[in-house]
Amino acid sequence: MFNIQATTSKQRLALAICDFLSRSANDGTLPADDKESMDVAIQCIADSFKVDPNDKKAIEDAVGNQNLAQIYGVYEKLKKATPSSSGSSNPTTSASASSASAWASEPTEEQKKEADALKSRGNAAMASKDYAAAVDLYTQALAVTPRNAVFLSNRAAAHSAARDHELARADAEAATTLDPSYTKAWSRLGLARFALGDAKGAAEAYQKGIDAEGNGGSDAMRKGLETAKRRVAELEAEGAATARSASPGGAGAGAGAGAGGMPDLGSLASMLGGGAGGGGGMPDFGQIMNNPMFASMAQNLMSNPDLMSNLMSNPRLRDMAEQFGSGGGVPDIGSLMQDPSIAEM
Numbered sequence: 001m002f003n004i005q006a007t008t009s010k011q012r013l014a015l016a017i018c019d020f021l022s023r024s025a026n027d028g029t030l031p032a033d034d035k036e037s038m039d040v041a042i043q044c045i046a047d048s049f050k051v052d053p054n055d056k057k058a059i060e061d062a063v064g065n066q067n068l069a070q071i072y073g074v075y076e077k078l079k080k081a082t083p084s085s086s087g088s089s090n091p092t093t094s095a096s097a098s099s100a101s102a103w104a105s106e107p108t109e110e111q112k113k114e115a116d117a118l119k120s121r122g123n124a125a126m127a128s129k130d131y132a133a134a135v136d137l138y139t140q141a142l143a144v145t146p147r148n149a150v151f152l153s154n155r156a157a158a159h160s161a162a163r164d165h166e167l168a169r170a171d172a173e174a175a176t177t178l179d180p181s182y183t184k185a186w187s188r189l190g191l192a193r194f195a196l197g198d199a200k201g202a203a204e205a206y207q208k209g210i211d212a213e214g215n216g217g218s219d220a221m222r223k224g225l226e227t228a229k230r231r232v233a234e235l236e237a238e239g240a241a242t243a244r245s246a247s248p249g250g251a252g253a254g255a256g257a258g259a260g261g262m263p264d265l266g267s268l269a270s271m272l273g274g275g276a277g278g279g280g281g282m283p284d285f286g287q288i289m290n291n292p293m294f295a296s297m298a299q300n301l302m303s304n305p306d307l308m309s310n311l312m313s314n315p316r317l318r319d320m321a322e323q324f325g326s327g328g329g330v331p332d333i334g335s336l337m338q339d340p341s342i343a344e345m
Contacts, residue, residue, distance in 0.1 A: 011051050012062035018042045018053035020068035070177055107145045115144040119151055122158070131162035149179035156188040160195070168192035176208070183212045183221070190224050199235060203228035 024030050025038035046053045053059075063071060107115065122137035138155035142148060152175035159168035172189035175182060186209030194202035206225035210217030217225075 011049050014045050014049035015051050015053065015055075015059050015062040016068040016071075018045055018051070019059050019063065021045075022053065023067060023069075073174075073177060111144045115141040115148065115151070118144070119154065122154060126154075126158055126161070129161070131158050134158040135162070147178055149175040149182045149185055152178065153182060153185040153188055156185070156192065160188065160191055163195075165192045165195040169196060172205075176205075180208070181212050183209045183218075186212060187221060187224060190228065194224075194228055194231070199228050199231035203232060 021038045021042050025035045030038065042053050045051075051058065118137050118141035122134045122141065125131070125134035125137060135155055135158045138151050138158060141151045142155070145151065152171045156168045156171035156175065159165070159171060169189065169192035172185050172192055175185035176189055179185065186205050190202045190205035190209065193199075193205055203225055206221055206228055209221045210225060213221060216222070
């Protein structure tokens, strides 16, 4: 392969593409059958741009400690997070338009000083609670040095303060991708996710922040994690309660009327004197259900559990049950059905 140093932006980009294709062929992103095709594509790109895709140092010089997929992921988040405007004089728009070229090379010392000055002005705007100005100033700083996790994290804080949690999350995620060791970015990501209702994601962010801090993490990070975990537990408990109440075998099912569950026909059987062949010659309950009137009653009970409550509170039915229970003989079903409140069931 070539030993020519990758000196141009296009050559560095070609190396980054080769590295991306090679990773995709080996990490399971692509089917194993496509590996040969990827190898051919890498060879063609390397030949065309006169670069060596096996030169690890050249690849590191091209993409740093990132890879093309990570860099593009950050770009997508920045693209979503950067406000757009139709006015060409808008500094935010100008910053967005010039940011693409800034990705191609490391900022000069002069550019770093310019970006730091913009960040300081953004911090001052934050202190005075002018969050819109802070967002704009951090955006201008990012146009000069877009691969700066601190600026992204600061802009995430400004978005959160302005209650724009979606943009805060995008910036914080981009910051943690660029620099996983920058703990403030994890904290701001946790806050944004929590505000958006993603308690589990917030807990994960705080935990990663604690891991990055080491020594068990700071009090603020631990407090954020505890709050997120409590919310996760609350949501899981609420979900379990909802599932139980919705389940056919959940709370109230089979407990008679009033809970919306299946009526307890066993209660009706025992109320009439017991199960199959109880004392006093009680007929089998299955035989009773062969009676068309009782079959209709049971069907109505199953479709309207409230009727069970009315049935159990019927004084005549209770008297008959007590009479049978004390040895007074089997209730007269025909007589029983003459009671309008029962016959209409």
